[in-house]
Amino acid sequence: xxxxxxxxxxxxxxxxxxxxxxxxxxxxxxxxxxxxxxxxxxxxxxxxxxxxxxxxxxxxxxxxxxxxxxxxxxxxxxxxxxxxxxxxxxxxxxxxxxxxxxxxxxxxxxxxxxxxxxxxxxxxxxxxxxxxxxxxxxxxxxxxxxxxxxxxxxxxxxxxxxxxxxxxxxxxxxxxxxxxxxxxxxxxxxxxxxxxxxxxxxxxxxxxxxxxxxxxxxxxxxxxxxxxxxxxxxxxxxxxxxxxxxxxxxxxxxxxxxxxxxxxxxxxxxxxxxxxxxxxxxxxxxxxxxxxxxxxxxxxxxxxxxxxxxxxxxxxxxxxxxxxxxxxxxxxxxxxxxxxxxxxxxxxxxxxxxxxxxxxxxxxxxxxxxxxxxxxxxxxxxxxxxxxxxxxxxxxxxxxxxxxxxxxxxxxxxxxxxxxxxxxxxxxxxxxxxxxx
Amino acid sequence: xxxxxxxxxxxxxxxxxxxxxxxxxxxxxxxxxxxxxxxxxxxxxxxxxxxxxxxxxxxxxxxxxxxxxxxxxxxxxxxxxxxxxxxxxxxxxxxxxxxxxxxxxxxxxxxxxxxxxxxxxxxxxxxxxxxxxxxxxxxxxxxxxxxxxxxxxxxxxxxxxxxxxxxxxxxxxxxxxxxxxxxxxxxxxxxxxxxxxxxxxxxxxxxxxxxxxxxxxxxxxxxxxxxxxxxxxxxxxxxxxxxxxxxxxxxxxxxxxxxxxxxxxxxxxxxxxxxxxxxxxxxxxxxxxxxxxxxxxxxxxxxxxxxxxxxxxxxxxxxxxxxxxxxxxxxxxxxxxxxxxxxxxxxxxxxxxxxxxxxxxxxxxxxxxxxxxxxxxxxxxxxxxxxxxxxxxxxxxxxxxxxxxxxxxxxxxxxxxxxxxxxxxxxxxxxxxxxxxxxxxxxxxxxxxxxxxxxxxxxxxxxxxxxxxxxxxxxx
Numbered sequence: 001x002x003x004x005x006x007x008x009x010x011x012x013x014x015x016x017x018x019x020x021x022x023x024x025x026x027x028x029x030x031x032x033x034x035x036x037x038x039x040x041x042x043x044x045x046x047x048x049x050x051x052x053x054x055x056x057x058x059x060x061x062x063x064x065x066x067x068x069x070x071x072x073x074x075x076x077x078x079x080x081x082x083x084x085x086x087x088x089x090x091x092x093x094x095x096x097x098x099x100x101x102x103x104x105x106x107x108x109x110x111x112x113x114x115x116x117x118x119x120x121x122x123x124x125x126x127x128x129x130x131x132x133x134x135x136x137x138x139x140x141x142x143x144x145x146x147x148x149x150x151x152x153x154x155x156x157x158x159x160x161x162x163x164x165x166x167x168x169x170x171x172x173x174x175x176x177x178x179x180x181x182x183x184x185x186x187x188x189x190x191x192x193x194x195x196x197x198x199x200x201x202x203x204x205x206x207x208x209x210x211x212x213x214x215x216x217x218x219x220x221x222x223x224x225x226x227x228x229x230x231x232x233x234x235x236x237x238x239x240x241x242x243x244x245x246x247x248x249x250x251x252x253x254x255x256x257x258x259x260x261x262x263x264x265x266x267x268x269x270x271x272x273x274x275x276x277x278x279x280x281x282x283x284x285x286x287x288x289x290x291x292x293x294x295x296x297x298x299x300x301x302x303x304x305x306x307x308x309x310x311x312x313x314x315x316x317x318x319x320x321x322x323x324x325x326x327x328x329x330x331x332x333x334x335x336x337x338x339x340x341x342x343x344x345x346x347x348x349x350x351x352x353x354x355x356x357x358x359x360x361x362x363x364x365x366x367x368x369x370x371x372x373x374x375x376x377x378x379x380x381x382x383x384x385x386x387x388x389x390x391x392x393x394x395x396x397x398x399x400x401x402x403x404x405x406x407x408x409x410x411x412x413x414x415x416x417x418x419x420x421x422x423x424x425x426x427x428x429x430x431x432x433x434x435x436x437x
Numbered sequence: 438x439x440x441x442x443x444x445x446x447x448x449x450x451x452x453x454x455x456x457x458x459x460x461x462x463x464x465x466x467x468x469x470x471x472x473x474x475x476x477x478x479x480x481x482x483x484x485x486x487x488x489x490x491x492x493x494x495x496x497x498x499x500x501x502x503x504x505x506x507x508x509x510x511x512x513x514x515x516x517x518x519x520x521x522x523x524x525x526x527x528x529x530x531x532x533x534x535x536x537x538x539x540x541x542x543x544x545x546x547x548x549x550x551x552x553x554x555x556x557x558x559x560x561x562x563x564x565x566x567x568x569x570x571x572x573x574x575x576x577x578x579x580x581x582x583x584x585x586x587x588x589x590x591x592x593x594x595x596x597x598x599x600x601x602x603x604x605x606x607x608x609x610x611x612x613x614x615x616x617x618x619x620x621x622x623x624x625x626x627x628x629x630x631x632x633x634x635x636x637x638x639x640x641x642x643x644x645x646x647x648x649x650x651x652x653x654x655x656x657x658x659x660x661x662x663x664x665x666x667x668x669x670x671x672x673x674x675x676x677x678x679x680x681x682x683x684x685x686x687x688x689x690x691x692x693x694x695x696x697x698x699x700x701x702x703x704x705x706x707x708x709x710x711x712x713x714x715x716x717x718x719x720x721x722x723x724x725x726x727x728x729x730x731x732x733x734x735x736x737x738x739x740x741x742x743x744x745x746x747x748x749x750x751x752x753x754x755x756x757x758x759x760x761x762x763x764x765x766x767x768x769x770x771x772x773x774x775x776x777x778x779x780x781x782x783x784x785x786x787x788x789x790x791x792x793x794x795x796x797x798x799x800x801x802x803x804x805x806x807x808x809x810x811x812x813x814x815x816x817x818x819x820x821x822x823x824x825x826x827x828x829x830x831x832x833x834x835x836x837x838x839x840x841x842x843x844x845x846x847x848x849x850x851x852x853x854x855x856x857x858x859x860x861x862x863x864x865x866x867x868x869x870x871x872x873x874x875x876x877x878x879x880x881x882x883x884x885x886x887x888x889x890x891x892x893x894x895x896x897x898x899x900x901x902x903x904x905x906x907x908x909x910x911x912x913x
Contacts, residue, residue, distance in 0.1 A: 129792050136796040185572070292909050312902075313602070313821040314571040322902040328910060344787050347796070351828065354882045406831035406881045428795055 039063045040417060041076035045085035045398065050092055050365065050373050050387040060090060062394040065416035069390055085398050088411060091368060092387050093140025093395030094349050097306040097375035098259075098286050098339035100145060101130035101346065102159070108147035109154065110190050113198060114211045116179055116247035118154025120144050126167045130343040135161040135421050136429060137347035138397040138410045141172060143379045145286075148182035148261040149190040151198065151208045155179050155247065155256070158379055160395065160415050164432030176380030178283070179251060181208070182261040183271060184317050205270055212278045215248030222249070257283040257380050259306075263317035265293035272301055284378045286339070288329075289321035295332035304335040304378045308345075309355040326370065327360020337375035354404035364404050393417075501525045502893065503540040504874065507549035512556055512841075512848045513863035522554055524870035527892040532864045549874050552887060555844070556863050557612025557871030558879075559851040560826050561782045562762070562816035565603055565616055565631065566596040571821070580618040580625050585657055585670070586683050588724040590626030592616050593645030598638035604900030606823035607633040610873035610886045613643070613861060614823065615816075615851075620652035620738055623676055624683070627724065628736070630855055632871075634891040647855060648760065649728050651680070651735040653748035677747055684755045687729055690722035731758045738762040740788070742770040749777060760854060762816075764806075765799050766791055775809035780854045783813045786829045797836055803846070804837030813842075814851040831880035843880060869893075 040062040047058035047070060059074040060067060076082055100107045106123040109115045124144065134142065141160055146153035158175035183204055192199030198207045221239040228236035250256050258275070262268050262285050275282050284304035285291060289312065291298055291305045298305060305326075312321030330336045338353045340346040353367045376386025384393050394417035400409045413421040419431050502524045509520035511532060521538035523531035531538045540546060569576035578595035581587050596616055606614075612633055618625035627646040635641035657676055659668035670676045693716045700713040727733040737752060737759050739745035745767055752759045761781040765788040767774060774781065783803050790798035806813050815833075817826045830843040838846075852862025860869050870893035877884040889896040 133789070133796045292906075310822070310825070313569075316570055316573060319570060320905055322905050324902075324906045324910070328906070344789070348832075351832075351882050358883045358885050404883065406828050407835045409835055 039068075039077050039080035040083060040394075040414070041074070041080050042083045042085050042090060042396065042398065043076075045088050045090040046402075047388055048089060048091045048365070048368055048403075049389065050369050051389055052387075053365070058090075060388065060394075060396065062396075062414070062417040065394055065418070067388060067390055067392050067394050067396075070388055083398070083412070089399045089402055089408075090388065091138070091397050091399065091403055092372045092385065092392075093397055093413065093415065094138045094371045095337075095375040095379070095386060096134070096139050096142040096340050096346050096349060096371075097284065097337045097378045098145060098341045099134075099142040099343075099346055100147065100341070101134060101142065101343050102126065102128035103144055104128070108149035108190075110147070110149035113151045113187055113191055113196075113207050114244065114248075115146075115150050115154055116152050116251070117243035118146055119157070120146055120154055121157035121171065124157055124159070124167060124170070126163075126165070126170045130346070131159075131161050131170075132163040132428065132430065133343070134346040135163050135413055136410060136423075137349065138399070138403070138413060139346055139349060140395040140397070140413060140415050141376070141379070141381065141385055142346070143178060143259070143375075145178070145259060146180040148180070148186045150180075151182060151187050151204055152211055152248070153180035153182060156259070158381065161413075162415050162420055162432065164420070164430055172381060176257055177250075177255060178257040178259050178379065179247070180259050180261065181271070183267045184261075184263050185315055186261070201267070205274065208274060209277075211248055212252065212274075215245055215252055216278075218242065218245035219249045219252060251280050252278060254280060257378075259284055259286055259378070261286045263287050263289050263315070263321075265290040268294055269297065272297065272303070283380075284335075284337070287318075287341070289318050289325060291334070292322065292325045292328040293320075295329045295334055298329065299333035304337060304374065305329050306337040306339040306375065306378055308341070309338055309352040309359070323355065323359040326356045327362050330360070330362060330366060330370075335374045335377060336370050337378055338370045339375065350399075350403040350408055351406055354406070357404060364402070367404055500893070501541050501544040502890070502895070503531075503544040503546045504549045504554055504872070505535065505540065505546055507552045507554040507874065509864055510553055510555040510844060510879070511864040512845055513865050520554070522864060522872060524872065524890060524893040527870055527894070529864060529866055529868050529870045529872070532866055547874075547888070549888075552874045552876055553879060554864070555610075555873050555875070555879055556848045556861070556868075557873055557889070557891065558610050558826055558847045559814075559855075559862065560606075560611050560614040560817050560823055561814045561851045561854065562617050562628075562818050563606075563614045563823050564619065564820040565606065565614055565633075565823060566598060566600050566820075567592065567616060567618070568820050569597070569600060569602070580621045582621050585622040585659065585676075586624050586679065586721065587622050587626055588624045588649055588728075589720040590618065591629075591646060592618060592626055593629045593638075593642050596629060596631065596638055596642060598635070598641045600820075601901050602820050602823070603633050605821070605902055607889055607891070607896055608886060608898050608900060608903075609824035609827070610875065610879065610889055611823055611826055612871040612873070612889065612891050615647070615855065617650055617736075620650065620654060620656060623652050623657045623680055625650055625652060630857065632891060634894070634896055643857075644855075646733075648733055649724075649735050650738055650762070651748060651752065651757075651759075652738045653677075653744050653751075654738055654740050654763070655744060673744070673747065677751060680751055681754070684725070684729065687722050687725040688755075690716075690719060691726060691729065728757055729755060731756060734758040734760050736760045736762050736782070739764065740766050742767045745770070745774070763788075765802065768794070768798055768802065768805070771805055771809055774806065775811050780812040780814065780850070781806055782816050782854075784816060784829060785818050786815075786832055800832060800836040803830075803833035803843075804839075807838055807842050812850050812854070813846045814854055815843075815846050827880050828882055831878075831882070834880060840880070 042060040044057050047055040057072055061069040061074045102125050103123045109118045143156050143158055145156045156178040158172035159170045160172055162169055187204050188198050198204040225238050260271050260282050282303045284306050286306045288305045288307050310323035312318050326336045349371045353371045356367045373386035376382035385395050396414045398412040400411050411423050421429055423429050504522045509517040517534055519535045521535050567578045581590045614631055615628050617628045628648050629642050630644040630647045631641050632643050658671050660671050661667050670679050697716055728735055735757050737748045739748050740763050759779055761779050788799050803813055815829045817823045830847050834840050834843045849862035852858040870890055872890040874888040875884050875886045
């Protein structure tokens with residue numbers, strides 16, 4: 001709304017106003033506001049918000065990288081860049097809760113079954129083309145995990161797929177810390193082949209328990225030291241800092257979101273029992289192909305399931321995988337994410353989620369939630385991404401049609417309110433180039 | 438004096454006395470008639486089964502099935518909205534608009550209003566029956582890696598018809614497939630064409646030894662963990678040289694065999710001198726003969742343009758008939774590919790583009806090939822995920838391949854490539870009744886297949902996965 005009444009009484013006042021306001025007019029008339037700070041209005045799209053249904057002919061106002069407003073009558077402030085999304089569909093940027101992209105061949109520190117001090121951000125290669133291809137498929141946030149060779153693996157790094165930018169810009173700001181646990185065939189095969197423990201499932205779980213016993217002891221030592229310091233003991237000597245035990249202690253202190261690679265129903269129960277014994281929560285089971293067999297227990301413990309639509313049969317522990325797993329779990333109250341664990345599949349998470357509509361007759365909204373808000377929750381960033389709501393990051397995908405289809409194409413991807421991918425552009429379709437390109 | 442006949446032999450109404458013999462004859466005649474009648478009305482002989490098996494019996498007897506009211510995607514002659522398809526004795530006997538097709542009175546009519554009806558899909562490369570659990574070696578017969586020249590490895594000898602993977606695949610409408618070894622060897626063996634239903638391997642193996650892969654992707658090189666541990670052939674020139682020598686040896690073998698035949702014929706004529714000694718049979722060399730004679734096709738597998746050119750040059754040297762496979766990184770030589778006038782099994786569409794290529798370079802490949810007049814087919818290149826075959830075609834449509842071509846690349850094109858288009862690949866009268874009914878677009882991930890017919894018999898839409906689903910969905 002603009003006040004059009006005259007506020008100038010005399011020509012002097014008018015001249016003064018002109019002199020003062022002229023620079024503002026000049027700037028407002030500039031062709032583009034500075035990137036990322038100006039306003040963008042995405043106009044006249046079908047907006048699949050995930051949390052508030054689907055809006056036809058909806059507008060999304062973005063300012064300073066955040067979603068400011070969503071609605072049919074949201075207007076563009078002057079100077080805003082307008083993206084006409086007529087006949088197109090907008091969804092939140094897709095989120096992959098299980099990826100190893102941009103970690104090269106440094107996914108597994110497989111030399112010991114307990115390596116929680118490994119920080120995946122130390123292996124991150126922001127120039128990896130896998131990030132570009134994921135971006136072109138509409139993925140804007142990914143949890144990059146340690147591999148599953150170890151019972152207790154390293155700590156994950158969360159990135160936004162701002163391909164073309166440097167490492168620091170890719171890191172999801174202030175993302176909660178996640179850690180990777182594994183169980184089943186992989187650890188016992190890796191260490192069994194070396195003649196080391198663990199080489200069996202019972203070995204697997206004992207290695208885990210012993211690690212937590214060591215962590216408990218470490219915690220006690222530090223608690224004792226901290227008590228002494230509090231009481232003013234000037235001669236108190238701190239225990240030796242051990243990064244491994246510190247990380248394990250952080251699990252016990254609840255500072256880490258625990259992501260557990262686990263296929264078999266019985267092992268999921270054991271993981272839950274160990275978690276209870278040592279007093280930590282499991283955030284999500286990953287793969288979890290047998291989750292449908294123990295869905296009630298998983299739901300009761302408020303643990304999520306990050307799984308595939310229909311992969312199965314590649315290992316004995318994947319033999320009972322069925323495509324109805326996600327839908328059965330969801331119906332029992334489990335938060336389900338469809339994840340890729342694959343540089344190939346991350347490019348088309350929308351297709352995999354669409355399969356769940358057929359395998360379980362769930363709604364399209366539920367299916368979309370499995371690649372947006374649910375994985376966001378698993379990563380601990382659901383307050384900032386995963387749905388189209390005022391206040392959230394402007395991570396948005398503009399599709400040429402409903403994404404839950406084999407035919408859907410990504411037209412544009414915005415992250416933090418800036419366009420990073422545009423299919424209509426030549427070359428790679430990127431708007432931000434890496435150095436040297 | 439004539440003795441009077443006893444009373445029992447008197448037949449009052451005939452006013453005659455039957456002799457002893459005529460009574461006997463009548464009795465025998467009576468018994469005979471009873472036996473005949475009994476046999477004629479015996480349920481077993483009439484083909485009726487006891488009540489408990491009545492259900493199966495009814496299905497066995499059901500040789501005429503009519504699908505009414507569906508949208509027929511014939512592939513060969515367009516789309517028929519509201520059509521009728523009739524199947525009898527394993528063949529399609531009628532296809533057409535509902536107004537023009539008469540349904541036989543004794544047919545079982547299935548209402549498929551609102552559904553699409555299309556030919557069973559043909560997967561041009563799978564490993565069905567050669568693996569059960571990928572990571573378990575005892576379940577794998579994917580390739581014989583002890584040597585790289587193994588043309589006499591017949592996939593048909595390893596095909597496990599009873600694999601749990603086939604019922605999982607066929608419920609999504611894949612009715613036929615090529616079973617191939619994996620590409621660890623340059624000549625890994627000979628493929629088989631199968632049907633995804635049948636009483637045993639004998640029924641399911643439609644054509645063993647239908648074609649021979651010639652793999653030249655580079656992954657056939659015998660490269661050890663370090664340079665010193667390399668074995669021949671450890672380079673591409675090694676692979677090519679070995680193949681050349683192999684084909685030369687096979688030609689030599691043929692000449693020797695020919696020479697022997699001539700000598701034998703001559704010796705048979707006059708029996709002079711010693712009988713010529715037959716050359717020792719070499720199964721490897723024998724296996725190559727139909728390919729060297731151009732009677733069967735080799736399937737040249739290459740991803741890179743340079744590998745493709747090398748392999749094609751080699752095939753041309755020996756006048757081999759060939760089909761092309763993969764070609765996912767041949768974007769810079771597509772005109773050359775078209776000039777070869779060979780069909781292409783294109784994919785996997787999910788292969789990564791090269792590092793400097795646009796993200797959709799491989800997605801667009803099927804469309805680019807088709808635009809240049811190349812006949813294409815799709816393959817799953819898999820065993821566990823054969824069911825997802827149609828989505829590779831759908832993805833190609835998203836990136837420019839015309840829809841009709843995509844469906845054709847799953848049906849009539851592979852039928853033609855494999856030489857079985859007289860029997861398979863379209864909804865046409867006379868073809869085998871491999872027919873699929875689905876609740877929508879066969880190429881989209883959200884579509885559900887409702888019925889599958891193979892040789893006119895309806896396939897149960899169950900497998901170990903549906904069984905697990907039902908078991909756990911119903912658990913309290």
